[in-house]
Amino acid sequence: DAGVTQSPTHLIKTRGQHVTLRCSPISGHKSVSWYQQVLGQGPQFIFQYYEKEERGRGNFPDRFSARQFPNYSSELNVNALLLGDSALYLCASSKGLTSTVYNEQFFGPGTRLTVL
Amino acid sequence: DAKTTQPPSMDCAEGRAANLPCNHSTISGNEYVYWYRQIHSQGPQYIIHGLKNNETNEMASLIITEDRKSSTLILPHATLRDTAVYYCIVRTNAGGTSYGKLTFGQGTILTVHP
Numbered sequence: 532d533a534g535v536t537q538s539p540t541h542l543i544k545t546r547g548q549h550v551t552l553r554c555s556p557i558s559g560h561k562s563v564s565w566y567q568q569v570l571g572q573g574p575q576f577i578f579q580y581y582e583k584e585e586r587g588r589g590n591f592p593d594r595f596s597a598r599q600f601p602n603y604s605s606e607l608n609v610n611a612l613l614l615g616d617s618a619l620y621l622c623a624s625s626k627g628l629t630s631t632v633y634n635e636q637f638f639g640p641g642t643r644l645t646v647l
Numbered sequence: 648d649a650k651t652t653q654p655p656s657m658d659c660a661e662g663r664a665a666n667l668p669c670n671h672s673t674i675s676g677n678e679y680v681y682w683y684r685q686i687h688s689q690g691p692q693y694i695i696h697g698l699k700n701n702e703t704n705e706m707a708s709l710i711i712t713e714d715r716k717s718s719t720l721i722l723p724h725a726t727l728r729d730t731a732v733y734y735c736i737v738r739t740n741a742g743g744t745s746y747g748k749l750t751f752g753q754g755t756i757l758t759v760h761p
Contacts, residue, residue, distance in 0.1 A: 535690070564748070573734060573751030574691065587748050621690050623749075636749065638690025 533557070535624050535639035543645045544612050552607040552642045556624030562586075563605040564636065565597055566621040574621055580605055581627070609644075617646045651735045656756040659729075665722040667755050669735030672716045677739050680711060682720045684731040685754070691734065694720065725759045732756050 536555045544550050556563050562581040566574035579587035580599035599605045603624075609616055620643075623636040652670040659665040671680065681696040695702055695709045697718075702709045708721040722729055734754040 566749075566751075571753075573732075573753055574749070576748045576750065579748065589748070623690070635693045638692070640688075640690055 535622055535637055537620075537622050537639040537642050539642060540640070541643045541645075543647065545647050546612055546614060548612050548646075549608065549610050550612060550644060552609075552620050552622075552644070554605045554607070554622030554624075554639060556603050556605070556622075557637055560624035560626050560637075561603055562625045562627060563599055563603065564623045564625075565605070565607045566623065566638075567591070568619040568621060568641070569615075570618070577607070612646045614646050617644060619643050651737055651752055653733075653735055653752060653755045655753065656758070659722075659725045659757060659759050661727055661759055661761050662724055665725040665729065665757055665759065667720040667722075667733050667735075667757060668717065669720070670717045671735070671737045674715050674737050675739075678737050679739070680709065680715075680718045681736040681738065681749070682707070682709065683734045683736065683749075683751075684729075685734070686728075686731040691751075694733075725757075727759050727761070730757060730759045 538553045554563055564579040565577040567577055568574040576589040577591050578597045583599045594610045597607045619641040621641045622639045625636045679696050679698050682694040683691040684694055685691045695704055695707050697709045697711055699711055699715055711718045732754040734751050736749055
């Protein structure tokens with residue numbers, strides 16, 4: 532069975548540009564969450580989407596946005612890139628909305644974004 | 648979600664048990680203890696979780712103290728492939744505003760050496 536997939540694997544952008552990262556959840560999973568992991572730190576929660584609606588948002592500026600499509604895949608968009616946006620961006624999928632014993636989150640390998 | 652404290656790093660010899668501690672003194676009654684690990688350049692991987700009873704699965708064992716203020720993740724026979732960052736997370740399984748959010752700290756870097 533395919534796990535969570537993310538594209539691209541690596542990306543280099545310059546300050547001020549815009550970036551779109553993509554995530555395909557595990558088949559049958561309806562919830563997608565996005566995390567940012569800066570080097571040396573643990574992942575930080577950005578968004579959770581469930582049934583195409585935003586259900587949770589972390590402490591990130593409005594430059595960060597996301598959406599979920601009818602097939603439950605998701606995109607994370609970041610506008611006006613800053614050097615500090617350089618990080619590993621992780622996508623996680625789960626079957627439902629809450630994190631219960633039957634609803635664990637499965638993470639993808641991430642997209643490594645470098646902003647120059 | 649309650650805050651956790653973990654040692655920044657630990658070493659373990661291959662084949663020996665690795666015991667990773669976690670303090671969560673402010674845990675509340677409906678909060679579970681979760682463990683994830685992150686092998687270099689990969690996404691975090693779920694290991695185990697528990698509420699108050701000790702738990703065991705094919706990957707590890709979780710020992711939670713009676714007062715639930717601390718726990719220990721045990722890898723019974725560590726291998727080189729267990730070298731990773733291990734995160735202890737305390738969270739409720741209820742819905743509400745926390746939804747699926749996992750709050751990661753800096754974790755413990757476990758190095759398994761030959």
